[in-house]
Amino acid sequence: MPQVWTRSRAGTASPPQVRQPVPALPFIHSIELPLDWAPGSTQVYLIEGQPLTLIDTGVATATSRAALTAALESLGLGLADIERVVVTHAHRDHFGLVEGLREAGADLECCVHEADANRVEDYDRVLRARIAEMTPLLVSFGVPEELARRLAQERLAAARLDVAEAVPTRVDRRLVEGDEIAWKDWRLTVLHTPGHTPGHIALEDASAGLLFAGDQVMAQAIPHAENFLVDGLPDPKDPLRRPPRFRGLVEMRRTLRRLRTRPVRLVLPGYGMALRRAERAIRDTSLHYEVRLQRIDRGLRRLAAMGQDVTAYELWKALFPSDEPMADMRAHLLLLIGALDCLEEDGLLVTERREDGVFTHHHR
Numbered sequence: 446m447p448q449v450w451t452r453s454r455a456g457t458a459s460p461p462q463v464r465q466p467v468p469a470l471p472f473i474h475s476i477e478l479p480l481d482w483a484p485g486s487t488q489v490y491l492i493e494g495q496p497l498t499l500i501d502t503g504v505a506t507a508t509s510r511a512a513l514t515a516a517l518e519s520l521g522l523g524l525a526d527i528e529r530v531v532v533t534h535a536h537r538d539h540f541g542l543v544e545g546l547r548e549a550g551a552d553l554e555c556c557v558h559e560a561d562a563n564r565v566e567d568y569d570r571v572l573r574a575r576i577a578e579m580t581p582l583l584v585s586f587g588v589p590e591e592l593a594r595r596l597a598q599e600r601l602a603a604a605r606l607d608v609a610e611a612v613p614t615r616v617d618r619r620l621v622e623g624d625e626i627a628w629k630d631w632r633l634t635v636l637h638t639p640g641h642t643p644g645h646i647a648l649e650d651a652s653a654g655l656l657f658a659g660d661q662v663m664a665q666a667i668p669h670a671e672n673f674l675v676d677g678l679p680d681p682k683d684p685l686r687r688p689p690r691f692r693g694l695v696e697m698r699r700t701l702r703r704l705r706t707r708p709v710r711l712v713l714p715g716y717g718m719a720l721r722r723a724e725r726a727i728r729d730t731s732l733h734y735e736v737r738l739q740r741i742d743r744g745l746r747r748l749a750a751m752g753q754d755v756t757a758y759e760l761w762k763a764l765f766p767s768d769e770p771m772a773d774m775r776a777h778l779l780l781l782i783g784a785l786d787c788l789e790e791d792g793l794l795v796t797e798r799r800e801d802g803v804f805t806h807h808h809r
C-alpha cells in the first residue's frame with residue numbers, strides 16, 4: 446500500500462536495477478521493482494544460497510513481474526527457482542507476487558509473521574472487513590456518521606487497486622519474534638516490529654550490523670501506522686469498555702525505541718537505497734512522529750484552554766485544512782487517533798465517553 450507521507454516520484458518506469466548493497470556479503474542482491482504509484486518503485490532482496498530466498502516480491506502486475514524476471518535472468522535464475530519468500534508485512538507491494546511465483550513453477554515456502562498471515566491468505570476479505578470497521582471507529586471519535594461513511598466508501602473504492610495488485614497465497618510458516626531464517630552458511634533473526642502493520646517484521650544479522658527493515662525505516666519516507674479496530678469483545682479491564690484495537694502508533698513508537706537499541710549499521714529498506722547512516726535513519730523516523738505528536742498535543746491544550754473536552758474530529762478541524770482530499774483527511778484522522786492513543790499511554794490524557802458513545806479527551 447502507498448504508505449508514504451512524503452516524497453513522490455510516481456510514474457518512473459526505469460529498467461530493473463540489481464545491486465549488491467553489502468560488499469562483505471555479496472550473495473545479497475537488491476532488486477528495484479516498479480510501482481504505478483508513489484514512490485514509484487520498491488526494493489526486494491534476493492539471497493543466493495540454499496534455499497534461494499526472496500525477501501518480499503513486489504506487486505502482482507505484469508510490469509513488476511517482467512522486471513523481476515529480467516533481474517533474476519541477469520543472475521542466471523528464473524522465477525521458478527525461488528525456494529522461499531520471507532514477507533516483511535502483508536501489503537500488496539511486499540507479498541503481491543508470491544502466488545505468481547508459484548504459478549510460474551516455484552515450489553516455495555512462504556514465511557509471514559503470524560499476525561499478518563491471515564491477510565496474506567485472505568487479502569480481499571480481510572481488507573474489506575477492516576474498512577468496514579473504520580466507520581464505527583471514526584464515529585466513536587466524533588466524526589459525523591455521514592462523513593465517516595463517505596471516508597470508508599472512498600477507501601473501499603481505492604481498495605480495488607490493492608486487491609488487483611496482490612493475489613492471496615498460502616502461508617507455510619507463521620513467524621514469531623526470535624525465529625531464525627537459515628541458509629547453509631548464514632542466518633537472519635526475525636524481529637517482530639509492529640506498528641505499520643500488526644505483523645510487520647525486520648530481519649537482523651546482528652554480527653554484521655545489518656537490518657532488512659521492510660517499511661519500518663525507509664529512505665526519505667515515513668511509514669504510517671495502523672490504528673484500526675480489530676475483532677473482539679470489549680476489554681473488561683478498560684473502564685470505558687472499548688473494543689480491543691491494534692494501536693499502531695503506540696506500537697510504532699515502541700518498535701522504533703527498540704530498533705535504536707539494536708546494533709544496526711546498515712538498513713536495507715523496502716523503499717530506496719541502503720541506508721548507511723542507520724542510526725540517523727531510525728532516529729529521523731522517531732523524530733517525525735515525535736514532532737507530529739507535539740503538534741497534536743499543543744492543539745489539544747489550546748482547545749482545552751477554551752474550556753471543554755474535545756473529540757478527535759474537533760481536533761482535526763482545528764489542525765488540518767477543512768478542504769483537504771478525503772484520503773488525506775482519513776489518514777490525518779487515523780493519525781490523530783494514534784496520537785491520542787500515545788498521549789493516553791504516556792498518562793497525559795483522560796478519555797471519557799459521552800452519553801452518545803463518542804469519546805472526548807482532555808489533559809490530566
Ligand SMILES: [Zn+2]
Binds near residue numbers: 536641
Ligand atoms: Zn507497507
